[in-house]
Amino acid sequence: MTDLAVDQPDNNVPLIVTDLASIPAEPPADILYVHKVSLMASLKTLWAHREIMYTLAERDFRVQYKQAVLGAAWAVLSPVATLVIFVVVFSRLKQAFPTSGIPYPLYAFVGILCWTFFAQALGNGGSSLLANKALLAKTQFPRECFPLETMLVTAVNTMLSWIPLALLFVIFGRAPRLATLWVPLFMLIEVLFAAGITLAVSSLIIQMRDLQQVLPIIVSLGIFMTPVIWPFSYIPTAYHLFGDVTVNLQAVYGFFNPLGPVINSVRQTMLLGLNPSWWPLTTAFIGSLCYITLGYKIFKRYEVNFADIA
Amino acid sequence: MPTLPNGSVQVEQVWKKFRSDKTAPLFYDQITRLSKRVTERGKPGWRWVLKDVNFEVAPGESLALIGVNGSGKTTLLKILSQVTFQSAGRCTVAGRIGALLSVTSGLHPDLNGRENIYLYGAVLGMSREDIRRKFDTIVEFAELEDAIDRQIKFYSMGMQMRLGFSIAAFLEPDVLLVDEVLAVGDANFQQKCLRRIGEIVRDGTTLLYVSHDLASVEASCDRAVWLSDSVVRASGPTKDVVTMYRTAVEQSSTLLSTKDGVVRVVKAELHAADGGQLRSECEVEVRLVLNAPERCMASFFIGISQGTAFPMFVIDHQGTMPEGDFEIVCKLGYLPLPKGHYSLWTAITGFPKGKKDPYLPWQPVISFEAFGPDRMEPPEGVMALSPVYVGAAWTVS
Numbered sequence: 001m002t003d004l005a006v007d008q009p010d011n012n013v014p015l016i017v018t019d020l021a022s023i024p025a026e027p028p029a030d031i032l033y034v035h036k037v038s039l040m041a042s043l044k045t046l047w048a049h050r051e052i053m054y055t056l057a058e059r060d061f062r063v064q065y066k067q068a069v070l071g072a073a074w075a076v077l078s079p080v081a082t083l084v085i086f087v088v089v090f091s092r093l094k095q096a097f098p099t100s101g102i103p104y105p106l107y108a109f110v111g112i113l114c115w116t117f118f119a120q121a122l123g124n125g126g127s128s129l130l131a132n133k134a135l136l137a138k139t140q141f142p143r144e145c146f147p148l149e150t151m152l153v154t155a156v157n158t159m160l161s162w163i164p165l166a167l168l169f170v171i172f173g174r175a176p177r178l179a180t181l182w183v184p185l186f187m188l189i190e191v192l193f194a195a196g197i198t199l200a201v202s203s204l205i206i207q208m209r210d211l212q213q214v215l216p217i218i219v220s221l222g223i224f225m226t227p228v229i230w231p232f233s234y235i236p237t238a239y240h241l242f243g244d245v246t247v248n249l250q251a252v253y254g255f256f257n258p259l260g261p262v263i264n265s266v267r268q269t270m271l272l273g274l275n276p277s278w279w280p281l282t283t284a285f286i287g288s289l290c291y292i293t294l295g296y297k298i299f300k301r302y303e304v305n306f307a308d309i310a
Numbered sequence: 311m312p313t314l315p316n317g318s319v320q321v322e323q324v325w326k327k328f329r330s331d332k333t334a335p336l337f338y339d340q341i342t343r344l345s346k347r348v349t350e351r352g353k354p355g356w357r358w359v360l361k362d363v364n365f366e367v368a369p370g371e372s373l374a375l376i377g378v379n380g381s382g383k384t385t386l387l388k389i390l391s392q393v394t395f396q397s398a399g400r401c402t403v404a405g406r407i408g409a410l411l412s413v414t415s416g417l418h419p420d421l422n423g424r425e426n427i428y429l430y431g432a433v434l435g436m437s438r439e440d441i442r443r444k445f446d447t448i449v450e451f452a453e454l455e456d457a458i459d460r461q462i463k464f465y466s467m468g469m470q471m472r473l474g475f476s477i478a479a480f481l482e483p484d485v486l487l488v489d490e491v492l493a494v495g496d497a498n499f500q501q502k503c504l505r506r507i508g509e510i511v512r513d514g515t516t517l518l519y520v521s522h523d524l525a526s527v528e529a530s531c532d533r534a535v536w537l538s539d540s541v542v543r544a545s546g547p548t549k550d551v552v553t554m555y556r557t558a559v560e561q562s563s564t565l566l567s568t569k570d571g572v573v574r575v576v577k578a579e580l581h582a583a584d585g586g587q588l589r590s591e592c593e594v595e596v597r598l599v600l601n602a603p604e605r606c607m608a609s610f611f612i613g614i615s616q617g618t619a620f621p622m623f624v625i626d627h628q629g630t631m632p633e634g635d636f637e638i639v640c641k642l643g644y645l646p647l648p649k650g651h652y653s654l655w656t657a658i659t660g661f662p663k664g665k666k667d668p669y670l671p672w673q674p675v676i677s678f679e680a681f682g683p684d685r686m687e688p689p690e691g692v693m694a695l696s697p698v699y700v701g702a703a704w705t706v707s
Contacts, residue, residue: 013533015546017554023362023541027325027398035395055432059418059425066420066461134415139433140391140407307394308328 035304039296046142056132056149061156079161083109083168097230102271103172109165110270111228114263117158118194119219125150125198126215129206133310143303144296147202151195177273186262189281189288193258196291199299207302207309226257232264237277250280258284258291316405317369317484317516319390324399326360326385359385360396361540367533369484372517374527374548376555377537383520386537387411387487390518405484408434413474413491419463423454423473426462430477444480451506452476472499479506485516504530524552529688556616557651557677573658573670574601576635580654580678583641590649590682590699594642598656598675605633608669611657612640614647615674621655622647622698631658631669648685648699653677 046053065071090105099107125147129136132146169175205211227234235253238246254261261284265276314320360382367373375383388394389401391409416430427448431441441448449458452472462470475491488507507530511517521527527534527548534551536543538558544551576599583593596612608631613621625640654677658670682699 013547015544015550017544018542020541020543027323027362031323031325031400032398033396051438052432055429055438059421059429062425063418063420134412135433137388137393138409138411138415140393140409141433141435304395307388 035301037300039293039300042142042144042296042300046144046148049141049145052141053145053149053152056145057152057156060150060153064153075157075160076163080164080167082161083164086112087168087171098233099231100272102267103174106168106172106174106271107267108229109168110266111263113158113161113165114190114259114266115223115226115228116161117154118190118259119223120157121151121154121194122198122201122219123215124154125194126201126205127212129202129306129310130209130212136310137307143306144199144299147198147299148195151191151198155191174271176270179269179273179275182269182276183266186265186276186281189258189285190262192292193262193284193288196288196293196295199292199295203299203302203306206306226259227263232260232267232280235260237279248279250277251283254280254282254284255287258288260284314402314404315369317514318402318404319367319373319485319516319518320400320402321363321365321386321390322400322402324360324363324386324389324396324401325358326382326389326394327356327397328359328385329356358540360389363399363537363542365535365542365545367516367518369516370511370514371533372511372519372531374531374534375518375520375537376522376524376527376534376552378559381537382540383537384411384489387489387518387520390485391487403485406435407485407487408478408481408483409487410434410475410478410481410491411487411489413478414470417462417470417474420461422461423449423458423465426473427477430474434478434481435483436481448476448480451479451502468496468499475503479503479510483515485518486510487518489520490522500526524556528552553651572603573631575599575656575670575675576601578654578656578675580676588645588678588680590645590647590680592645594645596638596640596642596654598638598640599635600638600658600670601635602631602633602669606631606660609659610638611655611659611672613655613672614652615655616650616652645680646698646700647680647682649680649682650685651677651679 065074068074070077086109087105090108091103097104128146128150129143136143136146201211201215205215223229232250235250237248237250239249241247250261261277261280265281268274268276363382363386365373375386377383385394387409388411389396390403391407391411393409393411416433417426418429421429427445428438428441432438436444449455452469452475454469454473454476457465457469462473465473471491486507504526507517507519511530517531519527519531531548533546534548535545536551536555543558544554577597578599579597580588581595581597582588583595586592588594598612608629610627610629610631611624612626613624615621623646625642627640653674655672655674656670657668657672659668685699
């Protein structure tokens with residue numbers, strides 16, 4: 001008998017029945033939840049979860065070309081196709097802008113590449129929270145992984161479309177200049193700027209879906225407000241405000257739209273072999289830092305509601 | 311604040327509110343809302359889904375959250391896993407959280423099984439290295455060796471569920487949150503999942519388990535918290551809390567179902583044939599006095615349940631139903647119930663089956679207490695689906 005006796009756990013948990021009358025109608029004000037997250041702490045958490053970001057990006061990249069006969073080859077094929085159309089159309093048009101002797105297709109294509117990255121990052125990243133609704137409401141890791149992961153995919157896609165640019169150089173019998181080595185710095189400014197805007201927009205879109213409809217309209221306007229097809233030099237460097245006071249409008253513009261100086265600088269270095277104009281570039285850098293800080297703050301502020309309204 | 315040992319959960323005065331008007335952002339709705347604000351002054355635009363919830367779970371304990379739909383169980387798990395945030399109060403979970411709130415939401419239909427294991431594993435918080443190490447175990451557990459390189463949109467629902475659960479089953483967190491994920495899948499796999507959950511708990515993982523399946527709750531949890539209408543109604547040993555919950559469900563279903571039907575229940579009785587206590591294995595007599603508007607052929611049903619509309623057993627009889635007041639007497643040769651609280655349900659339908667609305671819809675008519683031995687406990691981690699008492703004489707030689 002004793003051999004068969006099983007050790008019963010000490011079940012001394014009391015049964016507690018709640019007195020419903022003891023529950024107040026409202027929570028006391030001193031225990032209200034305040035969502036306060038420091039940006040540094042968030043960055044640390046994000047870094048700890050970077051693998052999730054890579055995995056999600058890998059997912060999107062794989063899904064993009066699943067069940068396509070040519071598979072990942074499309075990543076290169078589609079920008080080449082765009083390029084062919086581009087060259088055919090633009091080499092027949094009368095040149096409208098001064099380009100310092102650079103063939104216009106080359107001149108414009110550089111601008112368009114920079115712009116496309118921004119537009120796609122914003123377009124895809126902006127709706128990334130909505131696209132990942134199912135995950136958003138069921139799993140727990142930093143929410144900024146979604147827009148940033150989407151940007152990562154866009155970045156890889158953009159990188160692949162630099163291959164047709166190389167073709168373009170060959171077609172026009174030119175070579176990128178040594179100053180091209182500066183380009184990664186410009187790209188950093190662009191990425192910071194794009195990330196800031198994307199974070200803010202994605203956190204707003206999920207609460208106000210109207211933005212999803214408005215965004216493409218704004219983006220397509222943006223291409224004309226940015227020196228993509230026209231030269232940055234249209235904006236004066238010394239604008240007479242009054243009397244002797246002049247202001248570098250390029251620098252002012254650069255602060256608000258860092259893409260301007262970025263595109264201009266890529267052209268100056270890669271195509272002309274000049275040094276970039278540092279003033280607009282500096283304000284663009286400061287501007288993009290402001291955008292990313294503000295964007296991240298907005299995102300973190302609204303993150304509390306994401307799972308509830310998604 | 312003293313730090314909690316790994317694997318403990320502390321919920322202190324947690325409140326959560328949801329907006330009650332889901333479509334509020336629409337311009338049209340905004341206007342309606344403004345006009346409502348004038349007409350229905352003082353009515354809030356939100357409601358509480360959790361009110362003043364308090365409980366603690368020690369490392370290695372397993373706690374069940376039970377309650378009807380919409381009582382706030384899932385919201386509580388979501389707050390614990392920081393998918394969403396509480397409106398007031400504090401929630402502390404010490405250690406790594408593994409939240410299994412939905413088995414298939416992390417899976418991507420266009421990816422194959424292999425890719426999905428890496429994707430879902432990462433999303434649930436496993437590192438790539440971890441997944442690589444456990445990959446074969448996961449595939450074996452899910453029984454998907456042959457299908458692993460197929461896109462999962464070509465999987466059956468059950469296969470997807472098996473894949474999702476298997477990934478989560480090898481997460482090795484300190485605290486595991488499981489939300490009603492065993493609802494799909496065949497009986498074999500359900501049993502396997504429960505066994506795996508039992509193993510995880512034995513290895514020292516804290517478990518928070520949400521389920522409507524009270525049998526599996528009783529099989530896998532030491533303690534339970536009963537949520538009802540956004541508040542914790544009771545907490546304590548699983549058995550006691552589950553009994554309270556069952557009783558409450560039965561009461562509300564009485565309220566729900568006694569309205570319709572043309573036959574009225576006048577009186578219901580259930581007593582032991584020898585006039586004594588209702589004991590397990592004794593002979594029982596059920597006496598029902600009913601009133602019918604017309605004479606017709608009918609099927610009579612009597613069943614016994616533990617609170618829910620799902621009876622433990624049903625007996626039926628076909629015959630002529632007389633007009634006016636009439637009496638049904640049904641003798642049960644043997645009461646197959648362990649000690650506990652039960653209810654007697656009854657229904658009368660037209661005969662032959664399904665021709666008309668039931669004369670008396672399935673409803674509880676009386677509840678009673680059975681005395682006798684306690685229910686036999688099944689082996690650990692096994693669900694006892696029909697908790698009947700079977701008297702037996704054993705010899706082990």
